[in-house]
Amino acid sequence: MKKTISNFIMYIILILVSITMLVPFVWMFLTAFKTVSETMQIDPFVIIPKVWQVQNFENVIKAMDFVRLYANTLGMVGLRILFAVVTASLSGYAFARLNFKGKNVMFALVLFQMMIPVQLFIIPQYVMVSNLHLTNSIMGLVFPGIVSAFGTFLLRQAFLQLPRDLEEAARLDGCNIPQTFMYIMAPLTRSAMVALGIFTAVFAYKDLMWPMIVAPDNRATTLASALAKMNGQYQQKYPELMMAALISCVPMIILYIIFQKQFIEGIATSGGKL
Amino acid sequence: MKKKITAREKSEFFWGWIFILPTMLGLIVLNIYPMIDTIKQSFCKMGDFGRGSQFVGLDNYKKVLGDSEVWQALWNTIKYAIIEVPFSVVIALLLAVLLNKKIKGRSMFRTIFFLPMVVAPAAIAMVWKWLYNSNFGLINNIFHIKVNWLSNPNLAIYSLAIIGIWSVLGYNMVLFLAGLQEVPKDYYEAAALDGANGFNQLIHITVPLISPTIFFVLVTRIIGAMQVFDLIYMMIDLNNPAWKKTESLVFLFYKYSFEQNKKGYGATVVVVLLVVIMILTVIQLIGQKKWVHYE
Numbered sequence: 053m054k055k056t057i058s059n060f061i062m063y064i065i066l067i068l069v070s071i072t073m074l075v076p077f078v079w080m081f082l083t084a085f086k087t088v089s090e091t092m093q094i095d096p097f098v099i100i101p102k103v104w105q106v107q108n109f110e111n112v113i114k115a116m117d118f119v120r121l122y123a124n125t126l127g128m129v130g131l132r133i134l135f136a137v138v139t140a141s142l143s144g145y146a147f148a149r150l151n152f153k154g155k156n157v158m159f160a161l162v163l164f165q166m167m168i169p170v171q172l173f174i175i176p177q178y179v180m181v182s183n184l185h186l187t188n189s190i191m192g193l194v195f196p197g198i199v200s201a202f203g204t205f206l207l208r209q210a211f212l213q214l215p216r217d218l219e220e221a222a223r224l225d226g227c228n229i230p231q232t233f234m235y236i237m238a239p240l241t242r243s244a245m246v247a248l249g250i251f252t253a254v255f256a257y258k259d260l261m262w263p264m265i266v267a268p269d270n271r272a273t274t275l276a277s278a279l280a281k282m283n284g285q286y287q288q289k290y291p292e293l294m295m296a297a298l299i300s301c302v303p304m305i306i307l308y309i310i311f312q313k314q315f316i317e318g319i320a321t322s323g324g325k326l
Numbered sequence: 327m328k329k330k331i332t333a334r335e336k337s338e339f340f341w342g343w344i345f346i347l348p349t350m351l352g353l354i355v356l357n358i359y360p361m362i363d364t365i366k367q368s369f370c371k372m373g374d375f376g377r378g379s380q381f382v383g384l385d386n387y388k389k390v391l392g393d394s395e396v397w398q399a400l401w402n403t404i405k406y407a408i409i410e411v412p413f414s415v416v417i418a419l420l421l422a423v424l425l426n427k428k429i430k431g432r433s434m435f436r437t438i439f440f441l442p443m444v445v446a447p448a449a450i451a452m453v454w455k456w457l458y459n460s461n462f463g464l465i466n467n468i469f470h471i472k473v474n475w476l477s478n479p480n481l482a483i484y485s486l487a488i489i490g491i492w493s494v495l496g497y498n499m500v501l502f503l504a505g506l507q508e509v510p511k512d513y514y515e516a517a518a519l520d521g522a523n524g525f526n527q528l529i530h531i532t533v534p535l536i537s538p539t540i541f542f543v544l545v546t547r548i549i550g551a552m553q554v555f556d557l558i559y560m561m562i563d564l565n566n567p568a569w570k571k572t573e574s575l576v577f578l579f580y581k582y583s584f585e586q587n588k589k590g591y592g593a594t595v596v597v598v599l600l601v602v603i604m605i606l607t608v609i610q611l612i613g614q615k616k617w618v619h620y621e
Binding site for chain 2: 062097140155177228257260265277279280307316
């Protein structure tokens with residue numbers, strides 16, 4: 053009996069928290085299909101739009117060129133993942149499994165970078181990007197994410213967990229170091245690479261300050277920074293604003309629901325950097 | 327006796343450096359040099375009419391210490407963190423304890439709580455600004471209240487902290503769930519036999535056993551909260567009366583460096599932020615000896 057009651061209370065709590073987590077998204081969705089006058093009406097207060105304003109979608113897509121924004125965001129995310137995974141696997145392997153002079157000092161540098169707030173890098177990074185004439189370009193957006201100290205740390209942990217015998221066996225079979233890395237060891241850290249990929253994608257997609265600074269042009273910027281711009285321009289036109297927010301987060305939410313296990317574990321194992 | 331260098335050692339040295347070279351070059355160019363340069367710039371001032379920067383010694387720091395806007399921003403940031411961090415940690419811990427049992431819908435709840443973590447803060451800020459709207463917002467109209475969530479200068483920073491809690495709850499919870507996996511089940515069985523109730527079990531068994539995880543979450547969350555920017559930038563516009571009471575340090579850094587092009591002063595603000603974060607972290611590292619138990 054006592055157990056049933058405590059179970060009941062537990063479910064009530066979990067359901068209440070779930071509602072709190074979901075309401076903002078539901079409200080975003082409902083508002084996106086309303087008319088402006090429906091959003092400015094309190095007596096009666098409109099919850100569900102009378103007629104679903106599908107043209108809000110077309111208006112917003114036209115006004116902000118979302119195809120372009122998606123292409124930019126995807127380009128930035130894709131390249132950052134590629135660079136981060138390649139460079140971090142190489143360095144992660146070296147730090148985990150090779151012995152060489154200077155290794156500890158270099159690894160200390162990696163750890164040190166992880167502890168410094170990113171704002172300390174931004175002004176000089178911006179100056180470099182503008183000297184290289186990369187403002188308003190995909191490479192400018194990618195720039196600070198070409199290498200990943202955090203990814204190096206994550207992949208090093210993954211390589212440390214692999215059994216030593218594998219490497220010995222490969223060596224006895226005549227594999228040199230790059231071959232051992234490429235064919236034997238790297239494929240075994242696939243799940244850590246996926247975790248790093250997801251982390252990199254989420255981090256880059258969410259970032260606001262860097263794209264605002266380095267790609268201020270409407271046609272060159274990312275989803276997050278375009279939302280910030282609209283937010284300033286549209287003021288009270290909430291249906292359009294919510295439609296824009298919806299368009300920019302639905303694909304990520306769908307990906308998340310499909311790959312939720314990888315997402316949650318990926319971000320959780322990568323710990324603390326978001 | 328001189329050690330002979332084997333072929334293997336030579337090869338490890340060679341390939342080791344080749345493998346770390348891209349990462350290390352990147353870190354030096356993209357992080358180490360910029361960090362030194364930012365600190366250097368905090369001692370400089372941009373010359374007039376596009377002339378290069380001039381060394382001005384401690385002038386920027388003197389100015390920062392006397393700048394009431396910086397002090398207010400520091401205080402705003404601390405207020406935000408004081409609300410966001412403890413609430414998001416305690417609520418997340420309780421939720422993690424509930425979800426650590428084998429219950430129906432466990433993974434569904436976990437998925438829902440974690441959801442804000444995969445959405446851009448820009449989009450989250452927009453919808454919350456709309457929820458908080460004092461005339462037409464959902465919150466005021468559902469509860470029939472009239473609260474100026476974002477334009478009351480005494481309230482706005484806490485309204486922002488609520489969004490911070492909402493955003494990060496699921497993430498903290500997932501980290502705690504991972505920590506709870508390590509706690510042996512028989513500890514609880516023994517405690518139940520001794521007659522300890524759920525609350526006592528939480529305080530005397532769960533918290534001490536996952537104290538390293540709690541410590542990690544606290545340290546990283548405080549660092550994160552001290553860098554709050556996106557929410558404030560998106561939700562508080564220039565004509566909001568709560569403007570001065572919500573500006574954070576990173577917001578000031580952005581404003582000085584990129585809107586007013588006073589990069590030297592912006593650099594000084596961010597160095598101050600670094601120092602504050604380092605002090606908070608060191609305090610926690612010292613304090614942890616009293617309550618964090620490593621096995």
